[in-house]
Amino acid sequence: MLKRKIHSIHFKRLMFQPHICLVVIMVLCALAAVISLIFPKSGHVLVVLNSDKTLVIPDLFDGHELSVSFLCEHDQINSVSLQAATYTHALTQGEVQFILGDETRDLRNGAIQASSIADNQLLMFHFEPIDLSRNTKLTLTITTSGIPEAGRLTFWANDHQTDLLTTAYDNQDLDIALIMQYGYAKDIYPYSFDLILLCVIFALLLVVAYPSSVLPATGLPEMGKGNKDV
Numbered sequence: 001m002l003k004r005k006i007h008s009i010h011f012k013r014l015m016f017q018p019h020i021c022l023v024v025i026m027v028l029c030a031l032a033a034v035i036s037l038i039f040p041k042s043g044h045v046l047v048v049l050n051s052d053k054t055l056v057i058p059d060l061f062d063g064h065e066l067s068v069s070f071l072c073e074h075d076q077i078n079s080v081s082l083q084a085a086t087y088t089h090a091l092t093q094g095e096v097q098f099i100l101g102d103e104t105r106d107l108r109n110g111a112i113q114a115s116s117i118a119d120n121q122l123l124m125f126h127f128e129p130i131d132l133s134r135n136t137k138l139t140l141t142i143t144t145s146g147i148p149e150a151g152r153l154t155f156w157a158n159d160h161q162t163d164l165l166t167t168a169y170d171n172q173d174l175d176i177a178l179i180m181q182y183g184y185a186k187d188i189y190p191y192s193f194d195l196i197l198l199c200v201i202f203a204l205l206l207v208v209a210y211p212s213s214v215l216p217a218t219g220l221p222e223m224g225k226g227n228k229d230v
Helices: 004-016 019-036 192-209
Strands: 041-045 054-056 066-072 077-085 096-100 106-113 120-129 137-147 152-159 165-169 172-174 180-188
Touching: 019 106, 077 137, 096 120, 096 152, 106 120, 120 180
Parallel strands: none
Antiparallel strands: 041 180, 054 152, 066 137, 066 165, 077 120, 077 152, 077 180, 096 106, 096 137, 165 172
16 A cells, blocks of 8 residues: 555656656647548538528529628638529529629639539539638629529528628628638648647646746746845
């Protein structure tokens, strides 16, 4: 029993040595980095489909415009996907055109052949990556060319508004939230912030617990100990 207590005390003293704490920090940081690399996120779903509370917006055909504004959370965005609907109708002609821009200029544009769109498809508008897109407000504007009113193309949305995005049809705001997904050229490492926070917390604890071992000597007397030789 005595030996066990001695070993326990020795282990606790060993674990709270400054160099041991530094090693533990390095191991935890390396572990967090490995986990982040093994389980990255390749895209970010903003609004998920809720079958009980969804609706379709007005049909999109020539002469009309759909736009959605959102705040991009990461760099190198390279796609925006919307949940399309055709009422099981097969589109045979025309194309869907898009322009992606920020608050000052157009950044990307492209087109998708209407014949490639299926009912309830997650329709991806793909473009060259935008390098510095983090914390940038972007607007995706969608129009059609060669799709008549009988084409029956629309998009699914949730029946409530959200502060994360704004949807407009012919420049009139809609009180809905489109079902959409963002894609990025680089994987997103969701543990990066946690890794930094972990390092900061352990560093602060180390400084508080062992100030004399971590901080450089200042030549000043320790707190509460004055000069007795006055």
